[in-house]
Amino acid sequence: MSTESALQTATQLTAAWAKATTTPEANRVDISVAPSDLHSAVAALHGAHWGYLAAITGLDSPTTNEIELLYHFCQDAAVFTLRVSVPRDDAAVPTICDVMPSASLFEREVMEMFGAKIIGTPDTARLVLPDDWEEGVYPLRKDFVPTPDAQATKV
């Protein structure tokens, strides 16, 4: 299947929930979905065996006060991304682990780095931040300014 037709297939599979569609690069299609439709869109791709979940990227947008989560699915050279925007102070999205258990590690990372709330995710333990990291401090948010030893206590 060529990249173009692969992307067309993915677009069709998720057309019901796509609020907006863009083509940022020749091999990529991004669609925006509402948090409540994320699960259905993922299930549609998974059910049709379209690609695999390559990564979940988090983006912080202080100007719009939103956190955006990008779910990247890859089939050969084609990359199809589901983009979900949620407000920063209530960044709740449903888990996709029931459909794709391998998403657990990705979801854990985005929870601790951005403060996203992934509802129903099976494992909520920290993935990479240390045990004594302060609650409520999300390093990849733009308002977190790292200084040397910012969070490291003295010996």
Place this chain on the structure above:
Amino acid sequence: MSMESIWQAALAEIKTWARANSPWAVHFNSGSCNGCDIEILATLTPRYDLERFGIKMQGSPRHADILICTGPVTRQARERLRRIYEQMPAPKYVIAVGSCAISGGAFYDCYNVEGGIDRVIPVDVYVPGCPPRPEAIIDGMVKLLQQIQEGKRAEGDVSPQLQEAQTP
């Protein structure tokens, strides 16, 4: 000179000879990219063969004379590093391998990074490089052994950075 002090002096000489001639080393990675660790590992392999200097790498700090440490010390690794150092019996020596171990290297201003091993434990030898070649690592170890042999190593020398870090 009394018999006792002669006997003590002889014993001290034997101890020094033994420490310098067959030290046991333990390796710890405090958060490094592995570059230094694979070069340390390479020193054990046939081309470099660290063991011909009598240095034996083994797994437990309780049997170690030397701690070979890499990494910029992430917050999570810091306590483990300190515990390993405390588990080592005296006299003990620390070799910091790589730029990260010396000052944090490329990660010096990252959150979660302490920025150098001597902010946590005393360091005796610094081997710079990113990563240092196996020859440089061996050179650092041999220099340490020479100093031990010459009795120049007073234990528990605390670096200025560590002193500063320890002041409340």
Place this chain on the structure above:
Amino acid sequence: MHTHAEVEKFVVPIGPQHPALKEPGHFEFTVDGEMVTHASVRLGYVHRGIEKATEQRTWVQDLYLLERICGICSHTHATAFVLGVEKLAGIPAPPRAQAIRVLVAEMERIHSHLLWLGVAAHEAGFDTLFMYTWRDRETIMDLLEGLTGNRVNYSANVLGGVKFDVDAEQADSIRRGLDFLQERTEHYLEVIRRDEMFLRRTRGIGVMTQAEADEFGVVGPTARASGVARDIRIQAPYAAYDAYPVNLVVEHAGDLEARFIVRVRELLESYRLIRAILDALPEGELSKKLPRRIKSGETISRVEAPRGELFYFIQSGGGDKPTRVKVRTPTLCNLASVLTLVIGHQLADVPMILVGVDPCFSCNDRAVVLKSERDEKVWAWEQLRQYGIDFYRKGKA
């Protein structure tokens, strides 16, 4: 037989480890007698806050930072980054530079696979193989040093191209080095296929079916050992891989033996590929100049690291620093599979199953913890590894 009340978990802390096991990390295994019933992972010991740091550094500074995410696949990280930035800027690197990038990438794959083979052999208690592979690996280290100036962290890439050229003399020494390595690698292939001790620890162990590999989202040689034809160099060729196509190396047994065979066969494929590049290096300049500020946009860059697909998402706001660099390393994908794979296996097989996915901890982070309900038994990773070796030596398998 164990009753419910006798379920034990063992605690294995991070701590001093044999240098062969490069990094600290944190797995938790629940064991019922010999059998693993549950596994989970906690990373964090190598977390340095790199993604955040990229936002405070310029594009050029970030290149040097990202190269140091991992000492073993440093060039792969750098390549993924520069390819992405060049896409954003709309200025691709010239063909000779792309070819040299691929050349160094394949040489890196060779060093990485030989390194892994030695470490994996060590895990199995096969120290002779560890010493041989690392001795042979010095050949490729010398070649890399001769070409790039460093044994590790080669820093071959610049934004817009590469830093150095390959001349005829270097090409010849590379060819001669590869001839030596080819002979040695064919020998290793025989060893892993025939050595009885080795086979007892790898054949039929850690089996992952094709469907499971797909489900778990595994990548790289781990996926290819289960028949999943996933190789970014082939599916989505980047740099010069369209000019020098790669032959897919895939096995179907899905067990540890298959994972060994895939990587050794990939070594042979890399030797062939490097020879093909050296025989047909395109002429031309080595780099193009990129502006200090990179055009606004988002790009995704995927490359095939020795361990599998490396995924970069790069966002520019039009300035001299990126606004976001997201790095998803192959080991993160493969770790999830390990957690599921070990269930139903013996404790003695855990070290080999873990090493079979070629985990790169600085790319990720890792540790092993086994918890005991009745009491806390503390094991070092070295003990777990030795446990596996003794288990098989005493014929308890």
